[in-house]
Amino acid sequence: MTVSSQANVEESTLVAQARDGNTRAFGELVRRYEGKIFRLAQHITQNREDAEDVLQETFMKAYEHLDQFQGNSKFYTWIVRIAVNQALMKLRRRKTDKSVSLDETIDTGEDTIVREIAAWDENPEQKFSREELGGVLDTAIQSLEPLYRSVFVLRDMEELSTEETAEALNLSVPAVKSRLLRARLQLREKLTRYFKRKGDDAFAYL
Amino acid sequence: MLTCKDFLRELSDYLDESLDKEIRAKLEKHIAECPNCWVIADTTRKTIKIYKGMDAYPVPVDVQSRLMAALEKKMAAKK
Ligand SMILES: [Zn+2]
Numbered sequence: 001m002t003v004s005s006q007a008n009v010e011e012s013t014l015v016a017q018a019r020d021g022n023t024r025a026f027g028e029l030v031r032r033y034e035g036k037i038f039r040l041a042q043h044i045t046q047n048r049e050d051a052e053d054v055l056q057e058t059f060m061k062a063y064e065h066l067d068q069f070q071g072n073s074k075f076y077t078w079i080v081r082i083a084v085n086q087a088l089m090k091l092r093r094r095k096t097d098k099s100v101s102l103d104e105t106i107d108t109g110e111d112t113i114v115r116e117i118a119a120w121d122e123n124p125e126q127k128f129s130r131e132e133l134g135g136v137l138d139t140a141i142q143s144l145e146p147l148y149r150s151v152f153v154l155r156d157m158e159e160l161s162t163e164e165t166a167e168a169l170n171l172s173v174p175a176v177k178s179r180l181l182r183a184r185l186q187l188r189e190k191l192t193r194y195f196k197r198k199g200d201d202a203f204a205y206l
Numbered sequence: 207m208l209t210c211k212d213f214l215r216e217l218s219d220y221l222d223e224s225l226d227k228e229i230r231a232k233l234e235k236h237i238a239e240c241p242n243c244w245v246i247a248d249t250t251r252k253t254i255k256i257y258k259g260m261d262a263y264p265v266p267v268d269v270q271s272r273l274m275a276a277l278e279k280k281m282a283a284k285k
Contacts, residue, residue, distance in 0.1 A: 021281075021284070023277075023278070023281045026277070026281070027274070027277070030273070030274070030277065034265050034270065034273070035264060035265055038262070038263075038264070038265045038269075039262035042262045042263065043262065048263065052266075052269045055265065055269065055273065056269070056272065056273050056276060059273060059277060060276060060277065060280060063277060063280060063281070064280070114214065114246055117242050117245050117246060118245065118249075119245050119248070119249070120248070120249050120252055124252065124256075125256050125259075133256075134260070137256065137257060137260055141257075152257075156254050156257055156258060157257055157258060157260070159258075177218060177219075180218055181214075181215075181217060181218040184217075184218065184221075184250050184253060184254060185214075185217075185246075185250065187253050187257070188246070188249050188250045188253045191249075191253055191256070192249060195249075195252070
């Protein structure tokens with residue numbers, strides 16, 4: 001479905017062509033973004049099978065609703081939004097994920113969590129094997145509320161801007177910022193257990 | 207005087223380097239004098255860096271062909 005001649009075509013041109021029923025143009029859009037969408041789906045769902053479903057559902061939905069895509073945002077931001085919704089829906093359906101509560105109002109007040117303050121080594125991750133490190137990072141990120149996790153994944157792993165993240169998650173910019181701070185601090189807290197410098201066990205409460 | 211709470215509130219923007227010079231200078235002065243906030247800033251920065259470097263599985267070939275097949279079916283139906 002994809003041909004190499006499409007590889008240098010502008011995204012907006014491809015979207016316009018796809019809207020006119022050019023299936024090769026849509027195929028090229030899929031080819032451009034499937035890796036990114038699959039990656040963020042893995043990070044948000046923390047489950048390979050769910051991520052595969054999310055990938056498929058995202059592009060099927062995008063194709064179905066292509067006429068609803070407004071040219072004022074990037075196509076990528078638009079499909080990220082679809083993907084995040086699909087991923088969060090998976091989490092909601094998965095009964096084992098007790099942390100899911102999307103309607104919960106989150107207090108963004110002052111009680112930012114900082115309990116453990118201990119310095120880390122310069123490249124603490126290098127003390128772990130790839131598998132060990134993956135396990136540590138997965139466990140930490142899995143413990144975050146899905147909405148915090150989504151903000152962190154989009155901002156810090158997929159490197160979307162604050163505004164793009166707000167658009168993709170249907171949140172305000174201040175809400176993205178406060179959730180990002182909380183997510184970062186919670187992960188920092190969890191990782192400190194593994195990464196702190198030996199003998200540097202100072203605890204403090206702020 | 208900037209408190210540790212003030213510092214924490216600005217931490218994300220500080221790490222993203224999206225603050226104006228004046229606030230940035232104040233925060234830098236605070237961490238120069240406050241070892242706790244220095245550690246928090248340093249370890250949070252490392253947290254972000256480590257996650258950025260984390261890899262994910264590429265799209266498996268069978269998943270890719272299933273997606274393409276489903277799309278082609280849908281596209282054919284739409285015509
Ligand atoms: Zn301080």
